[in-house]
Amino acid sequence: MFESIDHVGVAVSDLERASALYERIFGMPVVHRERVESQGVEAALLEIGEGHVELLRPLGPETVIGRFLERRGDGLHHVAYRVEDIDATLATLKEAGVKLIDAEARIGIRRCRVAFLHPKAAGGVLTELVQPAADH
Numbered sequence: 269m270f271e272s273i274d275h276v277g278v279a280v281s282d283l284e285r286a287s288a289l290y291e292r293i294f295g296m297p298v299v300h301r302e303r304v305e306s307q308g309v310e311a312a313l314l315e316i317g318e319g320h321v322e323l324l325r326p327l328g329p330e331t332v333i334g335r336f337l338e339r340r341g342d343g344l345h346h347v348a349y350r351v352e353d354i355d356a357t358l359a360t361l362k363e364a365g366v367k368l369i370d371a372e373a374r375i376g377i378r379r380c381r382v383a384f385l386h387p388k389a390a391g392g393v394l395t396e397l398v399q400p401a402a403d404h
Contacts (some may be wrong), residue, residue: 348396
């Protein structure tokens, strides 16, 4: 059902500083940057092998990432897994009684289709499903 780890999402208060750290110290180049208004974030994808680290800066304090930073500070936000067919995966998980945040996929960074599972469904880890856009 899950193909691979797509990315690890990290909430950051300063995207420029965090991007520079990951590029300079860890050798991970920024390969994509995008403002995702629907999710209230500015995001940077840094390449590591076949996956990514996704740095997420909130567009405001009332956003999901803004509230996360207020409660917990900078740090790990979620783990995302690549799936081939997000609709079939969501249907299978729903049928199995898995608690979903998103019953239907929505559009995320790079026009990928994404959906989140409730942390209680995955041992306390916020989990994202990602079906890449056809051109990625």
